[in-house]
Amino acid sequence: MRGRNSPIFSNIKDGKAMATRKLSLEELQAVTRLAKQWGRIVVKHAFGEQGPSLDVDFAQMEEVACAAARGLTEGALEAATTQQGQLLGEKQPCPQCGKLCTVGSDERPLRAKGRKERGRGPFQSGLLSQ
């Protein structure tokens, strides 16, 4: 039996379970709750076991929270795209020559929703890679 908030893993490849569909609102809320718990760990790392002292203002706390959110976003997207890329296997039909060619990989900067992009409108929408 799967838990109420765990994603459905209906596709089994090489004996490993994979999520095959968009997560429900409930499942996304469970992810948010999990990440919220990591927030406590971040505060401990940033301000020490006792938390922030009285001279730390809200803006400083927010700066730490935003740095953590950036790292969490980058880490999650790197893990998801790397694992998904591994599903392609060694060879795929090549978009250039049409034959089966060896799949390579490149380091690319990831841009996710909500990141401010200077001089190009307020927000980037969607995940873009360049």
Ligand SMILES: [Zn+2]
């Ligand atoms: Zn090719």
